[in-house]
Amino acid sequence: MVITPDGIMVAAALGPGFEEDSMAAFAASLLLSLKRNFSLLKTKGDLRSCSLNAANGKVMFYDMPNSYLVLVSDSDTEIDGNAAPIQEAIRKICNRRIA
Amino acid sequence: MTLLFSKIFFPIHAIGLRWARARFESHPDAGSAVRLSRALLRIGKVNEAYSAIATGRREFPESPAVNKVYESIRARYAKDLLSSAMRSLKHDKRLENFVRAADLLRTLGEFEKALAILGQVAPAHPNNWRIEFAIAQTFFNRFRALHHPADLTESLKHLRLARDHNPDNLKVLFFLALTCAHARLYREAGRFIDLLLKRAPGDAKALALKTQIKQAAAGPQVRGDVSRLSAFQTSIAQPASGTSDTHVELAQRIVEKAAEIPETLGAFVFDGKGGSIAKIVRVSDVFDFSVGDAVIHGMVKSCRADADRIGIGALESCVLTGDGWQVLLRSMDELSVLAFLEGPASCKPLETAIEQLALHTL
Numbered sequence: 001m002v003i004t005p006d007g008i009m010v011a012a013a014l015g016p017g018f019e020e021d022s023m024a025a026f027a028a029s030l031l032l033s034l035k036r037n038f039s040l041l042k043t044k045g046d047l048r049s050c051s052l053n054a055a056n057g058k059v060m061f062y063d064m065p066n067s068y069l070v071l072v073s074d075s076d077t078e079i080d081g082n083a084a085p086i087q088e089a090i091r092k093i094c095n096r097r098i099a
Numbered sequence: 100m101t102l103l104f105s106k107i108f109f110p111i112h113a114i115g116l117r118w119a120r121a122r123f124e125s126h127p128d129a130g131s132a133v134r135l136s137r138a139l140l141r142i143g144k145v146n147e148a149y150s151a152i153a154t155g156r157r158e159f160p161e162s163p164a165v166n167k168v169y170e171s172i173r174a175r176y177a178k179d180l181l182s183s184a185m186r187s188l189k190h191d192k193r194l195e196n197f198v199r200a201a202d203l204l205r206t207l208g209e210f211e212k213a214l215a216i217l218g219q220v221a222p223a224h225p226n227n228w229r230i231e232f233a234i235a236q237t238f239f240n241r242f243r244a245l246h247h248p249a250d251l252t253e254s255l256k257h258l259r260l261a262r263d264h265n266p267d268n269l270k271v272l273f274f275l276a277l278t279c280a281h282a283r284l285y286r287e288a289g290r291f292i293d294l295l296l297k298r299a300p301g302d303a304k305a306l307a308l309k310t311q312i313k314q315a316a317a318g319p320q321v322r323g324d325v326s327r328l329s330a331f332q333t334s335i336a337q338p339a340s341g342t343s344d345t346h347v348e349l350a351q352r353i354v355e356k357a358a359e360i361p362e363t364l365g366a367f368v369f370d371g372k373g374g375s376i377a378k379i380v381r382v383s384d385v386f387d388f389s390v391g392d393a394v395i396h397g398m399v400k401s402c403r404a405d406a407d408r409i410g411i412g413a414l415e416s417c418v419l420t421g422d423g424w425q426v427l428l429r430s431m432d433e434l435s436v437l438a439f440l441e442g443p444a445s446c447k448p449l450e451t452a453i454e455q456l457a458l459h460t461l
Contacts, residue, residue, distance in 0.1 A: 017410065019410075023409055026405050026409045030405035033398075033405075037397050037401070040390050040394045041388070041395075044385045045385075046421055047420075047421045050417065051420075053414075054413055054415055055411070056410070057410075
């Protein structure tokens with residue numbers, strides 16, 4: 001799923017059980033709140049990615065200029081954030097030209 | 100002119116020395132020890148003056164006058180030795196000469212010069228415990244002089260390297276225990292002192308340090324005390340009522356474990372009500388933890404609440420990665436652990452250690 005920083009879903013391909021718009025809104029709210037906290041902590045550098053592991057699944061967020069890439073998986077799947085397909089997807093989205 | 104004066108006054112000083120020596124022999128107290136060492140210094144016997152005052156210091160360690168004179172004579176003695184060490188270093192570039200010169204510079208408080216000398220010789224002797232030990236001692240002395248927590252961290256780092264290269268060295272073990280105790284890593288300090296005592300059971304200094312570590316570990320810092328003199332500013336706050344002793348113990352062990360990881364900048368343990376149970380904080384320019392625990396706990400609350408709202412259930416862990424740092428949030432039972440690490444460090448070892456500790460404690 002690709003979302004904007006204010007929680008608007010741009011594109012999504014989620015499995016059953018996930019409601020795209022609400023997920024986009026909550027994900028954006030989480031990232032916004034984390035960024036606010038890091039700003040209060042006067043953190044050097046920006047938040048680049050976030051990986052949430054919970055009882056029923058995993059969600060990973062990747063900061064791209066002006067948008068976030070959100071990956072959702074079940075809790076048993078190991079996903080390497082530096083894996084080539086993820087980095088390639090980020091590169092493609094970042095370099096996408098709109099006609 | 101100075102030489103002329105010293106020649107003129109030599110007989111007077113010699114009489115003074117005789118008198119001071121006789122006085123020390125008949126009434127050996129702090130005052131006579133000071134007078135004897137000063138008299139020896141006046142006639143230029145720096146070496147003997149140092150021996151006399153060092154003996155006096157052993158006999159009267161609490162005397163301010165003895166300590167003051169000891170420091171000044173020690174500095175003078177070290178200066179004399181340093182001049183000779185620097186002269187011999189010009190034509191004899193053996194490792195021990197470099198280490199000796201660095202030791203003397205350290206004694207004189209010339210920490211930068213000592214580190215520069217060691218830095219000069221270190222590339223030619225990789226994995227050498229003596230160099231690592233000398234660097235560690237220099238950082239430790241600088242920490243004691245200037246109280247910069249980063250120096251204590253550096254000292255520990257080099258002591259661990261020294262121990263890697265020479266695991267049985269008693270001096271290294273003693274210094275490791277001493278430095279860990281200053282960093283309030285009492286469990287680790289106790290472990291090193293026990294290792295030392297296993298090899299040298301009667302070592303008086305080690306036995307004294309062991310007692311001090313025990314007293315410090317049981318001291319008032321256990322609750323609510325913040326030390327600005329340690330590598331980590333440690334605080335184990337008063338937990339909210341209802342927090343079990345098991346959770347408090349686990350929290351303490353978690354922050355101790357986090358402190359062992361060199362990349363750790365801070366670690367916080369919160370109870371179920373958001374109260375801070377234990378924390379360690381290292382001064383760095385990556386995060387400013389002075390903002391308060393509420394902001395840090397705010398991150399825990401956001402992650403927990405949003406994981407649930409997103410629809411993936413109760414949060415277990417969260418890894419946040421930024422430009423040159425990582426933050427690990429681990430949620431278990433009623434505790435939440437938040438650890439801040441610098442560099443591209445992987446949170447995995449800490450996460451595994453936390454799981455192991457929880458498994459054994461809860």
